[in-house]
Amino acid sequence: MSSTLPTPAPAISPETEEFWAATARGKLLLRRCDDCQTIIWYPRPFCPACGSLKTSWTEASGRGSVYTFTVVHRSGIPGYRDALPYVVAYVELAEGPRVLTNIVDCEPDQVRVGMPVRVVFHDTGEGNALFRFRPDEDA
């Protein structure tokens, strides 16, 4: 089992304040365009597809699959060095967006492209949590 990754507090902007606040409640929020229904990632106040400013929050299912990944074997970053090896991945959410994240709670050599995963939250201790993904045995 891979060791615990560090949980550095994220950089928060006005556009992402509500997103990060929701992570403390175990919710992964996505921004959706009210006009064309495009799911917008990374959270921002306008729709990149149609330019609409009418967007609102919707809760993601927390389910997705591994789109691509790499196993990190070397790191000069304190904390991350202790967690080696660990997996950095793009997970394609069931709602469509591909998010940069870590795959946790499994051995790095068990990770496969297309593997079903679901979100887990790692508390930063600063009022929010980092979203990471683990294998979804129920999928």
Ligand SMILES: [Zn+2]
């Ligand atoms: Zn739109």
